[in-house]
Amino acid sequence: MNELLLVVTIAGERVALPANAVESVVELESLIPVPRAAAHVAGLSALRSRVLTVIDCMRSLELGETDCSDDIREAAVVELDGHHYALIVDMVEDVIEALSDPAPVRAAMGTGWERVSQGMVETEEGPLLLVDVAALIAGTDAKAAA
């Protein structure tokens, strides 16, 4: 069986997240900012009794800032090391099947994309970039921390 991918749009670009890493897709309502935290941490939100750390994917990719001022944002909820994160994306599209294993992208991408890239996967809708969720959460200071 081939891996399932969740197709989302980040900064206008369609990319794939590994679907088994994504617990659910939610619409974030309120957002509590975390002063002094890294820029890509948009804040905290609550999902039932769980606290979600909300990650602004555009900031994490150094592609600008998601406009959070208009009420509701779509986000993919993932779990990493026991913590729950909500990744803000422009839009969640669909779940599709991967037709190949990820292969290295040989063209030059932006530095942000380069950092989170797990390679290119073939799908029925053409090639998509597979994004590493952990790298997305770590943001720009991932290298410094490692």
Added chain:
Amino acid sequence: MDDLIADFVAECREMLEALGGEIVAWEAQPDDRARLDSIFRFVHTVKGNCGFFDFPRLEALSHAAEDALADVRAGRRHPDGALVSAVLAIIDRIGEMVNAIEAGEEMPAGDDSALIQALAPGAEGAAVPVAAVADGTIKSSAAPRTIRLSVELLDRVMSTVSDMVLARNELARRLRESTSDVPVDGAFERLSSIIAEMRDAITRTRMQRVENLFVALPRMIRDLSAELGKQVLVDIEGGDVELDREMIEMIRDPLTHIIRNAVDHGIELPADRLKAGKREIGLLAVSARQSGNQILIDIQDDGRGIDGKKLVEKAVANGVVTKEEAAQLSPRDQLALIFAAGLSTASQVTSISGRGVGMDVVRSNVERIGGIVEVDSRLGEGTRMTLRVPLTLTIIPALTVSIAGQHFAIPRTAIEEIVRANGESVTLEHLGGAGVATIRGRRVPEVPLAGILGLDSNVEEKDRTLIVLRPAGGDVYALSVDRIHDHEELVVKPAAPAVMATGLYAGTTLADDGSPILLMDPAGIAKVGGVKLEMQERTARIAEGPAAAVSKETPVLLFRGLDGARRALRLAIVDRIEEVSISSIKQAAGQLRAQVGEAILPLAGANGAELPADKVRIFRLNDGSHEIGYAFAEVIDFATIDSDVIHADNPGEVSGVSLVGGEPAELVDPHWLFANHIGAAARNSEPLVCRLPADDPWMQNMLRPIIEAAGYTVVSHGEVEADLIIAKQGEEVGEGAHAIFLRSEPEPSGKKDDSIYRYDRAGLLMALKTANAGRGK
């Protein structure tokens, strides 16, 4: 089969743990049948199971021990030191093997026949010095009926319950918005109370008795003192205090370390003790008690104490402090140096302690869980270490504050006081851009939370509120916030690494309305705010001036009794307030008693008064070992007694009258309450004699009942020879007798000052108990 083996291992483990204390107690009193029986039961169980599982070596060992013990039980043999040591060795070996079975490893190599031979009557065994255990301190504990649950499962249940509470809150909001329907409201109320009860119960499942931590101590101390050639009497108390099970694991290592230190460095060799005029046997008292939402664990020895001067010399030599700084250290600061990294006063490194890694690690481990270690020591007389840890890791009482409309929580344990920036005794100044608050003569650095967080506050500086914080182990500073909101009990969860990386937060939590709140880390704020903690306490003291009068005000709780009288109770002894239904108050065993949860408390304050129809509120009063309830109608206010107290003529429930808040109020005498409701039960069979000055009304009225309740007969000057003398600080007492000195100021006047503050109830009780244990044998 694997399941069965796992069960067997778990059962052995549990019994081994419970056995550690029993064996030592048995050694001290070999004819104690109950303890012999429980040891016998253990080897018997092991033997039975081994046959089933085919562990021949285990079987041979347990069989041999069982035979020897059976002889003792039948009276054919007298248990001597050699036999006890041999049985101990076998039990240790069984423990090793059980560990190996659990890990799925090979049995540890080694020949068991030597161990078995050592059991034979008349066998040569190393004579082991006997570590005695104080009578009755270790009760043989019958294993309660239990089942095994994984902590993960409990956590899942706990988080489900939290979800339920939030769903309930949501529902409550919706119900308020819609038109109210009485039957629905009634049903909802019932649901609410059930959920609250369930949440309470689930929280309790995470609690464990400190006994689990203490039970291994006698054995450890015995082995340690045998190794060092010392004699140590262990006195353990307060094992029934409950603590979050994770917390118990977290304090296990620090506690062990402190006890090792106490036996190794604190308590002297028997010969040295005799030379110093002490009894040969050193006393090591370990006690736990609950104080509000903290657990205090005291480890007190009567050894040689810590030499502050030596510590300072060493600290200067190691470059921990400069000579100039060292000269300014108060005795307390000197002692605190033992927590500095890389310092050890032990002139020799032993296998047990003294390698210079130690107390600093102990402190950082305790602080990591939000606790504090305190040290108090008098050269030549002993050392007391106190571990203060929060009751639980997961539920933290916190104060919610706000900055620019955003809410934050601050752990209440770190909060010392809250003052308004424009309050009477507060001034706020700026020096080179940094804020310094002067609160009643004390200079405290001020840190604006808005500045730290980079938020814009629209509240004028003078309108803000200052929260005086004392982070774990650190010194005070004042945090200014826009507004304070509420005290809440918050279920705290760890925050994501990206949030923790700021160093400002201790976790996240959900408010009652379901929105996330960040829990601040007081030590982290100080660090980010650039507060120089180490330096501060010393300079702060200078601002106070040498002759600063210590406030003699006693904080009290002003309330209206059931009979309508205006009364006051010292705040320190009120544990908490509870509501009990009238049906749970009954006349039993000669007095009124109230059932609160699973405890039955003697109830005071309700005699002769009319009880309300359905529910009554009671104070839970605690004197460190017993609890009683005190029924009342309503709390009026918090206040302080600053006027003189007019003492009552006869001792009774009311000790006197004083002006509180401008109106007269009766002062309830807690000593009398406890003496009357509990005292009879706590009386000793052979009363010891304590001498009190007859002319001191405070001692006679307030202190006498507590001393009598501790099992002493009180006499006045020179009537009979006293076991214990209590006197005011600075008074002369005769040679020889054990004396306790009381002072009227909370702080000791100097290093040599060994007196006890007269309202330091815990210290007083401890001193009474120590004197008691010392004389009793």
